[in-house]
Amino acid sequence: MIAAATVLVLLGSVTYADPNTIGLRGKFFNKIPNDDRFNYFDIELIQEATKRQDGNVLISPVSIKAALLMVLEGAVGKSAEEIRDVLRLPEEKDSYRIKTQQFLRRLDVRSPSITIETGNNLFISNDLKPYSEYRSAMQEYYSANISEVEFTSPTKAATTINDWVSRVTHGLIPKLVEAEGLPADTKLMMTNAVYFKGKWKIAFDVDGTTVRCFYKQNLECQRSYFMETLSYFKYGYISALDAEAVEILYNDDQFSMVILLPTKRNNINKLIRDLTHSPLSDTIGKLQLTEVLVSIPRFNITYNSELIPVLEKLGVQEVFGAHANLSGIASDIGTAHISQVLHATKIEVNEEGTIAGAGTGVLVVPLMGTTIPRFRADSPFLFFIRDTVTGSILFGGRVSTPDAVNMQPSKENYASEFKIDLNTRKEETTEHYISQVSRGHTKHQVARPGNLPTATDGRPLYQQPQSSDKDAIQFSFSGNL
Known part of the structure; x- marks a missing residue:
């Protein structure tokens, strides 16, 4: 609301x-x-x-x-x-x-x-x-x-x-x-x-919400709730702004939320300065319909x-x-x-939305070498709620600090985020998880370790989740596939 x-x-x-x-x-x-x-x-x-x-x-x-x-x-x-x-x-x-x-x-x-x-x-x-x-x-x-x-x-x-x-x-x-x-x-x-x-036209499933770091302007980690969904969105990299962009539709397709995320975590001020050179309608026009995993924090x-x-x-x-x-x-x-x-x-802004279609969908953050992109708004970003027909902006602004989780981060909470370049989002060890979401049903099915892939030497490519996210299987990649 x-x-x-x-x-x-x-x-x-x-x-x-x-x-x-x-x-x-x-x-x-x-x-x-x-x-x-x-x-x-x-x-x-x-x-x-x-x-x-x-x-x-x-x-x-x-x-x-x-x-x-x-x-x-x-x-x-x-x-x-x-x-x-x-x-x-x-x-x-x-x-x-x-x-x-x-x-x-x-x-x-x-x-x-x-x-x-x-x-x-x-x-x-x-x-x-x-x-x-x-x-x-x-x-x-x-x-x-x-x-x-x-x-x-x-x-x-x-x-x-x-x-x-x-x-x-x-x-x-x-x-x-x-x-x-x-x-x-x-x-x-x-x-x-x-x-x-x-x-939302494509809902953020409540069972898929996880606790992750949101990196504030000073790169300090604030634990926040992140909503996730995998679907087709207009998405792309805007070179003139050095930023990623995604458009998330509301039902009826008449309105959408556009999020602009700087490629470098502490570059929000540069993005704000550069935006005057690129009207939002031009930016959206450059986006392509792409299957992408979208992860954004709840915010008020x-x-x-x-x-x-x-x-x-x-x-x-x-x-x-x-x-x-x-x-x-x-x-x-x-x-x-x-x-x-x-x-x-x-x-x-929260998970409320209408689930598009019934049956079972699969949310996957792919293993290394796969091509599904991920849009994770885990640092300050700009957002605009706009009329998709006229381009008029109803609301817009900057999220610098989303809702915080009332908990102290522990060593286990950071298990999936170690060896990360905080400035560029480049990960030396990538977090992966698979969860099956029963669209249209309340039951949330989770991929179990016995069915997960293994390396060539037989070692499992997963570690059991150490955080409150019980619906996630986290993989740490090593060895040869």
């Missing part, structure tokens, strides 16, 4: 915003196809947010876009131009209104395996009188509710706003604003909330951020300062400007 909420707070008073902040466009902008430009903001946003903060990061570009689009509807002059420029939108209002309408419609999905809900709400001070044209546009193109709020009573206003956000996000984000953070001269709060719940991220510095760096500046022009909202809005862009997100 995933949820996000974004709120833009408009104040009637004036503060100063640094006019020397330089937005990031990049010399590669003109090389991006027009159809991808609206989505390219997604990458820039995630890139800039992950640059500014260590640890886990979770951003919802669609939530932030929706909030910015509601501002754009009432912005005039340079204030509007900067937002259009950052979002790569045309100048004609009718054109981007239609694009916005189409964009938001795809964020309303209700099926047994995929649920996406989104909501826009304008919380307006009861002394502000928006133009009827602005009200109509908010309702027609943004499906936005308009609610009058007494910001002079901060506790009551915060409760109203938080109750709405909690309802849209199914309780994942119970609180977005604090009463003490709501100035009495607040004129308007533009709020967006997004909720996503999806089941709760993230809160003030995004004005990020948006200023990307080029949205005037609406945050003394020269903001939001006169398209109401005649009495005066010198109001955006004083806060609050963004809250939460994600929970």
Whole structure:
């Protein structure tokens, strides 16, 4: 389950915003196809947010876009131009209104395996009188509710706003604003909330989950639960990024999670820098459908951020300062400007999913010399949950620290990971296991030592598992096959 909420707070008073902040466009902008430009903001946003903060990061570009689009509807002059420029939108209002309408419609999905809900709400001070044209546009193109709020009573206003956000996000984000953070001269709060719940198309079998090392940025080992499955995924090595990539579909094929994993364990920052040169759609287009063993950690991220510095760096500046022009909202809005862009997100990733097909499948990490590749996200990686049709990114971020196992690693826990080059993942001794998974049944069958291969001198090529992973047979290779 995933949820996000974004709120833009408009104040009637004036503060100063640094006019020397330089937005990031990049010399590669003109090389991006027009159809991808609206989505390219997604990458820039995630890139800039992950640059500014260590640890886990979770951003919802669609939530932030929706909030910015509601501002754009009432912005005039340079204030509007900067937002259009950052979002790569045309100048004609009718054109981007239609694009916005189409964009938001795809964020309303209700099926047994995929649920996406989104909501826009304008919380307006009861002394502000928006133009009827602005009200109509908010309702027609943004499906936005308009609610009058007494910001002079901060506790009551915060409760109203938080109750709405909690309802849209199914309780994942119970609180977005604090009463003490709501100035009495607040004129308007533009709020967006997004909720996503999806089941994997190819399930990660719970019985196949194992405890392994996740190597943090300093190469310290953190014991984490890793989910595994063997199937056909879009997978490949992206030379321009020096990273592996895999696309994991959710049911209905409309949405997927794309994971980018640096070839070298401590190269996550380089990957973040390089990503701006390679739009995500191009990266996915280079992947090939391949049988691959995918192993990723369970992870939960709760993230809160003030995004004005990020948006200023990307080029949205005037609406945050003394020269903001939001006169398209109401005649009495005066010198109001955006004083806060609050963004809250939460994600929970686990084994939940729909098992594809019945019968018995076999999960195999092959012996040396075989060709089935393995994608193991055991160090910091980037991930994106995207619309496979439009390329729009619903959620994206960086996993630096997944869920930890509450146990102290022992010598036996490291038995399958000795003689490993921690920097490059190159293993001198490769861990192998075979487990049979009864798809569609609860019974988990395990290959037994009596049926396992032996070396030419008759010695078994396995060692009994020494960790809590009772469903694994670990092989240490030596001698001739």
